[in-house]
Amino acid sequence: MDLSRCRCRLWRELVLLASLLARGILQASGQIYISPDSLTGLKGFRTILILENATEDAREYSWHRGTNGTADNFIVSYKPPSHSWQTGPMYSGRENVTKMGDLTIRRSELNDTGNYTMRVDTGNGTQTATGWLEVQDVEGKPDIWANASSLVEDMDSVAAICYTNATNVKWYVDYVQVSSNDRMTISPDLKTLVIHRVSRYDRTLHCAIESIPEILQRSEIISLTVNYGPDSVWLSTSPDIFKGVLSAKIGSQVMMECSATSKPSPRYQWIHNGSLLSFSEASVTLPSLTLEQTGRYRCVVGNPVTQLTMYREFQIQQQPQHIPVVNKGFYISGAKVVWLIVFTVLGGVYVCGILIYALVSHFSTRCLLPRVEGGVLAGDWVSRALPQEGKAKPGGEGTS
Incomplete structure (x- = not known):
């Protein structure tokens, strides 16, 4: 078990607890104080020391370098009634006081680290607050290198290296963050990117580091010239x-x-x-x-x-000199359509009449002709089969 790490963590928790308790006490008492959240700055960025619990009837806000508000360490002040600013011997040209009494430091430097004291003159008295500002150095922007910048689409590959000591490196292709996929490979240490089979849409490359949360430091941008085509003619x-x-x-x-x-x-x-x-x-x-x-x-x-x-x-x-004009479609005028319909109807009626006449003639002929059965006409057989009236039946008997 690492006791030093545990002690460090315990110490940080105690400092945070003390800061929260002090803030609560100051808020309850109405005493002005410098917000602890604003007492951390970054080199090259703007730092704002925020004044809390400031009274609305303040006549002057003045900031000093050090733990006391003397004229020798005076930086800058602001007087709300007259809306005027005044600078002192510790003024570097990068400091200013807002109308709310906050101190702003442009392009913070490492030597800006130290104690800062705020004095508020209310007319009935003076309130002071002191805080320690810590300006941290951030790692410089990374350098980048690529093995080629002129490539052929779907044939060439490009490898790029991000030179940095940071461990959280991010890669961007055409300004869009990328990760390892079927076409790209990022090394385990995140410092090398390889694009296999470059595309015409791979126009730019750059890397970035996030040494401080939400603050990206980007490398120079490498422009890629990807040649392609010709596509369809x-x-x-x-x-x-x-x-x-x-x-x-x-x-x-x-x-x-x-x-x-x-x-x-x-x-x-x-x-x-x-x-x-x-x-x-x-x-x-x-x-x-x-x-x-x-x-x-x-x-x-x-x-x-x-x-x-x-x-x-x-x-x-x-092209032939005389080309016969051929209609692409078949057209019939209105008069021709009427004649065509009339001839069609008449032709249909004529054909139907012929068929009806033929059928009638056929059946009429069958009904009129006698049938021949066994060489004897059917009518003759009937007349023979029926006994004739007035003649005697066989056996000598007469008709009754």
Whole structure:
């Protein structure tokens, strides 16, 4: 067990308890005092010694360096009635008194550490308060180094080192705090950052330390140049291309333009029927198309840094002088629609009449023709089968 650590902790707790008790006693008695929370300053930052329990009828607030308020250690004072300030021999040009009686020290230095005494003149008497100011030194801003600043997207990596003795180092990429992930690795001591496969959005790098809570000290910013592309190539022409073919009349103007996203700006080349043309711009205009200028064209876009190349192809062909106009749709005028409906109805009625006539004729013929059964007409068989009236039945009997 570390007894020294326990004693140190106990001592701090006792000091804090004594400070709280003293503050409570001063508040209860109405005595002015310097807020203990304001008695800690940082080198290079503004320090404010806050006066508590100050009376509203104060005639003068005066601050002194040391444990007593003498003229020799007088710093600065403020008189509310006349709104005037006065400086003394201990004034360094960085001190001032607010209208509430607080002492402000701009760009605090280590030698500002020490006792400060406040005197308040109320007209009926003078109140004094003394406090010990501790100005602490903060670690300077860290240095940063990177092994490269010009990179190729998705191909190169960059490693950066933060030079500092602090242990709580934070890393920022494009001003956003980052941590280890699939694309970035931060060393266990937090002082090295490696970005694998840099992206075009990795524009800046810097590190920061937090030696004092909520106060960040940032390193210099390293700018990264990430080269990328060309991305997809876009082609625009006049007249427009349809299914890879640009039809234009001989003698007409033809405009062609390529575009692509790239860093640095891409280089353009135009190839006509396999031959490299002298054009090196993204846009090319043929003022008067000739027969020799027809054929296959290719726009080549290349990035000299990433060594990536993309292209688009199309065909320029001669448009016939007389092109028959073909309607893309089928249109019928109103009068034609009426005649078409009439002919359709009449044709349907005619066909239905023919079918009805044929059916009627068929069934009528079947009903009129006698049936032949066993070589004898059906009607004749009936007449034979029925006994004729007035004739004797077989066996010699007559009809009744």
